[in-house]
Amino acid sequence: MTRPPFDPPSERDLAVVSAQLGRPARNVLGIAARCVCGAPTVVATAPRLGDGTPFPTLYYLSHPAATAAMSRLEAEQLMPAYAARLADDPAFAEAYLRAHESYLADRESIGHVEEIAGISAGGMPTRVKCLHALVGHALAAGPGVNPVGDLALEASDWSPEVCRCPDYGVDAPAGGARG
Template identity: 75%
Template sequence: MTRPPFDPVTDRDLRIVSAQLGRPARDVVGIAARCACGAPTVVSTRPRLADGTPFPTFYYLTHPAATAAMSFLEAAQVMVECTELLAADADVREQYARAHAQYLADREQYGTVEEIAGVSAGGMPTRVKCLHALAGHALAAGPGVNPIGDLALERSTWSPDVCRCPDYGIDADEEPA
């Protein structure tokens, strides 16, 4: 089952994502997951950016507290544990391979880019390379789709159910420009 299409992205969403990233948001096609307060947490990005660059990370984690939590887990060697789990558990490997296929199907709804054909994110389907990407996919797809992303979220001190958003300097009820 594929996730897109998403609700239209508002100018307000793009301003928040740009504030989260510290740079202008690029080629966002949807908000794949939101914080409890409604701020973007995961964006979906075109597989080819406007400047022609192939961009395999369709589900991109943008929330500052979520990205910090995933960085903490990576520094704590959780990727090594996940890699060992992937090697040892056939059920996890099978579910991870299905997550990879779903990721590709979701992204391909927004275009096929030959340079990244078969490449999803986070090391799927055979390794664990980036918890940020895997958690972003897990948040977008929902629990039970990406086992490694789910595990990262479970091990994290961050939760999408508890708002820890900084003040982005954008009124909550501000209408899109």
């Protein structure tokens, strides 16, 4: 099985992710998506943490503006609308099932953890539970893989193409200037 493509984390990446999260970054395998400025947006996290805890969320949304945007959408009750579409639109539900299978395949390519086998993230494949996880997957996998994550990105006031990164107090981003 091929491991999903993501950049290994640099020391700077880990420092930025720690600043984003407000705590030390743990078990980061790589950076699965970046802001246009180069700052981490989605981290790939080990399926088993260093302390042995199973961790099903492979793609973890770390960017503060992105997480705030998803929290706003959740507060606006978009998740029930997406869940209703799953129930009413068989093609949409099938695409969401494929997203679930893609997520599982990506995580399995890193390592099998029996306790979380078959469990992806965000409620996939039958519920819409966490837009943060679904958008993290959509950003990591690219457009067209996770339909709910794609819709949430379209509905949000945040984009990885427009930098809204704060000064993380570490070296300048590798990918370019902040806007």
